[in-house]
Amino acid sequence: MTISHVARLAKVSTATVSRALTAPETVSLATRERVLSAVAQTGYTPNRAARSLRVQRTMSVLVVVPWQITPFFSDLLLFLDRALAARGYSMLIGDLADRAEQEPRLVNLVAAGQVDGLILLNGEILAAGGRRVDEMGIPIVGLCVPAAPSVPAVLVEDRKGGEAVAHHLLALGHRRFGYLSGPPGNFNEIERCAGFCEALAEAGIAATEIVRYRGSFHVSTGAAAAVQFLDASDRPTAVFCASDMMAIGFMLKLQAHGLAVPADVSLVGFDGIELGTFCAPALTTVVQPAEAMARAAAERFVALLGDDETAGPCDRLPVSLRLGGSTAPPAARH
Amino acid sequence: MTISHVARLAKVSTATVSRALTAPETVSLATRERVLSAVAQTGYTPNRAARSLRVQRTMSVLVVVPWQITPFFSDLLLFLDRALAARGYSMLIGDLADRAEQEPRLVNLVAAGQVDGLILLNGEILAAGGRRVDEMGIPIVGLCVPAAPSVPAVLVEDRKGGEAVAHHLLALGHRRFGYLSGPPGNFNEIERCAGFCEALAEAGIAATEIVRYRGSFHVSTGAAAAVQFLDASDRPTAVFCASDMMAIGFMLKLQAHGLAVPADVSLVGFDGIELGTFCAPALTTVVQPAEAMARAAAERFVALLGDDETAGPCDRLPVSLRLGGSTAPPAARH
Numbered sequence: 001m002t003i004s005h006v007a008r009l010a011k012v013s014t015a016t017v018s019r020a021l022t023a024p025e026t027v028s029l030a031t032r033e034r035v036l037s038a039v040a041q042t043g044y045t046p047n048r049a050a051r052s053l054r055v056q057r058t059m060s061v062l063v064v065v066p067w068q069i070t071p072f073f074s075d076l077l078l079f080l081d082r083a084l085a086a087r088g089y090s091m092l093i094g095d096l097a098d099r100a101e102q103e104p105r106l107v108n109l110v111a112a113g114q115v116d117g118l119i120l121l122n123g124e125i126l127a128a129g130g131r132r133v134d135e136m137g138i139p140i141v142g143l144c145v146p147a148a149p150s151v152p153a154v155l156v157e158d159r160k161g162g163e164a165v166a167h168h169l170l171a172l173g174h175r176r177f178g179y180l181s182g183p184p185g186n187f188n189e190i191e192r193c194a195g196f197c198e199a200l201a202e203a204g205i206a207a208t209e210i211v212r213y214r215g216s217f218h219v220s221t222g223a224a225a226a227v228q229f230l231d232a233s234d235r236p237t238a239v240f241c242a243s244d245m246m247a248i249g250f251m252l253k254l255q256a257h258g259l260a261v262p263a264d265v266s267l268v269g270f271d272g273i274e275l276g277t278f279c280a281p282a283l284t285t286v287v288q289p290a291e292a293m294a295r296a297a298a299e300r301f302v303a304l305l306g307d308d309e310t311a312g313p314c315d316r317l318p319v320s321l322r323l324g325g326s327t328a329p330p331a332a333r334h
Numbered sequence: 335m336t337i338s339h340v341a342r343l344a345k346v347s348t349a350t351v352s353r354a355l356t357a358p359e360t361v362s363l364a365t366r367e368r369v370l371s372a373v374a375q376t377g378y379t380p381n382r383a384a385r386s387l388r389v390q391r392t393m394s395v396l397v398v399v400p401w402q403i404t405p406f407f408s409d410l411l412l413f414l415d416r417a418l419a420a421r422g423y424s425m426l427i428g429d430l431a432d433r434a435e436q437e438p439r440l441v442n443l444v445a446a447g448q449v450d451g452l453i454l455l456n457g458e459i460l461a462a463g464g465r466r467v468d469e470m471g472i473p474i475v476g477l478c479v480p481a482a483p484s485v486p487a488v489l490v491e492d493r494k495g496g497e498a499v500a501h502h503l504l505a506l507g508h509r510r511f512g513y514l515s516g517p518p519g520n521f522n523e524i525e526r527c528a529g530f531c532e533a534l535a536e537a538g539i540a541a542t543e544i545v546r547y548r549g550s551f552h553v554s555t556g557a558a559a560a561v562q563f564l565d566a567s568d569r570p571t572a573v574f575c576a577s578d579m580m581a582i583g584f585m586l587k588l589q590a591h592g593l594a595v596p597a598d599v600s601l602v603g604f605d606g607i608e609l610g611t612f613c614a615p616a617l618t619t620v621v622q623p624a625e626a627m628a629r630a631a632a633e634r635f636v637a638l639l640g641d642d643e644t645a646g647p648c649d650r651l652p653v654s655l656r657l658g659g660s661t662a663p664p665a666a667r668h
Contacts, residue, residue: 062426068408068411068412069411071405074404077402077403092426094424094425094426095415219612220608248612249609249612252612255614256614274553275553275583278587280590
């Protein structure tokens with residue numbers, strides 16, 4: 001029996017359960033009664049770590065990121081630092097990717113009361129044994145990815161971004177498409193791909209007709225995909241890359257081989273990093289609102305600490321297509 | 335009277351002083367006697383935080399980086415994470431740049447024994463009031479920059495890198511040079527610039543003849559410098575940029591304006607990030623040995639914890655010039 005069960009039964013967050021038990025004066029009488037009733041029903045025993053945790057604020061947040069820190073995450077972390085600082089918080093960055101042995105250390109940091117809560121940019125933590133953290137009754141906010149069903153998150157409209165790319169390329173007259181993926185199982189890339197493929201399917205282009213390239217969001221995988229593109233006889237006329245860095249790697253590799261963008265192929269990225277605006281041609285991309293995402297995550301976090309239960313489980317912030325010179329109508333067939 | 339005074343007098347590190355006082359069985363008898371004698375001479379009273387700190391290892395390191403996390407730092411942090419993990423350590427990342435109010439939080443984290451020590455990629459911390467950390471008797475290692483005179487550091491041969499760039503460009507026949515700087519006061523950029531200018535001076539080219547562009551290591555400042563370059567009537571034939579991202583911004587902006595590298599100008603960067611190898615042409619650059627730097631810093635850190643005083647105050651790792659297609663002999667004058 002965990003604090004999550006109590007929270008679900010009482011229809012409040014795990015943070016509120018913790019506060020109701022450790023600092024009852026900070027929650028309303030009605031909330032306290034709901035929580036105590038749920039505690040009685042479930043037989044839940046709060047652990048000492050969770051109890052001691054709420055006594056003193058550290059004004060620090062642990063931000064957990066997946067390795068490696070891409071240019072987009074670098075921007076996002078900078079905005080997050082500012083947004084948290086504006087609310088009196090400082091942040092520490094930690095990672096857990098591919099390293100199960102770090103998880104106990106994260107738990108220790110939380111249990112020792114060195115941070116007031118977590119912002120997770122890595123959705124695999126709670127799924128991969130980080131449950132203990134989820135049960136400690138501290139605020140957790142997902143950013144970019146849903147950390148767990150019970151955890152509120154600030155997401156973007158990845159799927160609509162993929163759709164917008166498809167609509168833009170279809171409107172230019174493209175009919176033969178390529179898609180360069182992110183790492184397997186990545187939440188964002190799955191959504192982006194789904195939106196892209198569904199919009200193409202509506203235009204009569206089957207998913208099986210789309211040339212697939214495998215990437216990992218890293219620039220080198222964009223360059224590798226470009227080599228595959230160059231080696232194929234039947235090339236797509238437009239390629240959607242699931243991140244800007246991959247699109248930039250793709251573009252640079254093509255240019256190094258004497259091909260021109262968009263004359264030989266139209267390219268679209270996803271993220272909206274500044275580097276894309278300096279490319280020649282500037283990269284057409286789906287812009288994620290990094291500053292608004294950071295602000296929303298900081299607000300969510302502070303609201304959780306402050307016992308605000310009014311917000312829903314997830315924010316979905318809109319993305320926007322930014323047109324650069326990397327997309328154009330397909331060249332006439334030779 | 336601080337632990338630093340004791341350490342200086344006893345000719346050991348502050349970490350050793352701390353260990354001699356809190357875990358005397360871990361240091362040699364001779365060392366312990368030297369420390370106790372120095373303590374007696376200085377009248378130093380170790381504080382409780384420092385004492386409690388050594389009781390239990392957390393196996394965590396706090397890595398303090400300057401904002402923002404550039405692609406080079408992203409690579410370096412990845413290698414550092416691996417190098418520390420190989421030695422049983424995990425790392426947290428924090429920053430203090432431009433934010434004096436974070437310093438007490440860092441001190442708290444250290445005092446609470448949540449980390450065993452610090453690796454500082456930001457040399458301004460200890461100078462800007464971080465002395466309290468320096469006096470807590472925990473291991474501190476500088477990386478890329480010397481954190482303080484008393485702190486061992488892993489540096490690279492920035493100056494020799496600048497010299498190598500000058501020699502390469504002189505050998506190609508260049509006589510009119512530009513230099514794109516990093517942020518004011520940055521240790522690395524000062525060294526790189528000094529090496530470049532001194533080598534040019536030896537070839538009879540005065541520092542006043544070098545066209546100066548101001549940058550901040552950021553890609554956008556490279557693009558801005560390219561605009562200045564384009565607007566000038568008397569252009570240098572070769573530009574040395576103090577970071578790869580600036581060189582890439584410079585190159586992309588020139589290409590967007592229809593100029594060619596190296597036909598219209600030779601470009602050289604500094605760092606050796608992967609993105610530079612994908613540029614068309616590939617960027618000539620000074621490669622910092624990121625993996626070796628990370629390994630050396632991790633080794634330094636573990637040696638300090640283990641009371642190893644044999645290493646000198648600083649490592650200076652060699653850099654190497656990597657030739658790409660972005661440098662060539664200057665075009666004949668029109």
